[in-house]
Amino acid sequence: MTSFLPNRLRRAPARPRTRDRLWPVAAGMGLLIAGAWLMRWKPSALDMPDPAPLEEAEAPGAFGRAAQHTRDGAAHLAPDNLGVSLGRSMLIAGTALTLARLLDEAAGSGRG
Numbered sequence: 001m002t003s004f005l006p007n008r009l010r011r012a013p014a015r016p017r018t019r020d021r022l023w024p025v026a027a028g029m030g031l032l033i034a035g036a037w038l039m040r041w042k043p044s045a046l047d048m049p050d051p052a053p054l055e056e057a058e059a060p061g062a063f064g065r066a067a068q069h070t071r072d073g074a075a076h077l078a079p080d081n082l083g084v085s086l087g088r089s090m091l092i093a094g095t096a097l098t099l100a101r102l103l104d105e106a107a108g109s110g111r112g
Contacts, residue, residue, distance in 0.1 A: 031094030
């Protein structure tokens with residue numbers, strides 16, 4: 001049985017230009033650099049405020065004590081500087097993007 005599709009439609013799609021294939025690698029490297037910078041220098045603009053109240057006007061009731069206990073417990077889990085958490089996330093994302101793109105290039109290098 002013959003196909004009625006023209007020859008130009010049966011061909012494999014052309015590979016994208018080199019520049020287009022390398023943009024994800026550049027973006028991944030940019031994420032790695034920005035994440036490393038945030039983790040290393042910890043900008044003071046991203047410091048988290050102290051969880052302690054500004055003033056103690058009166059002794060808290062049962063609800064106030066429960067709120068203070070919850071606040072103090074959450075303070076142990078919260079980061080001191082948000083830049084560290086953002087930097088770590090950017091490092092993970094940059095590594096994943098770069099690795100996925102490089103593995104994609106390695107897997108596709110034998111084709112077409």
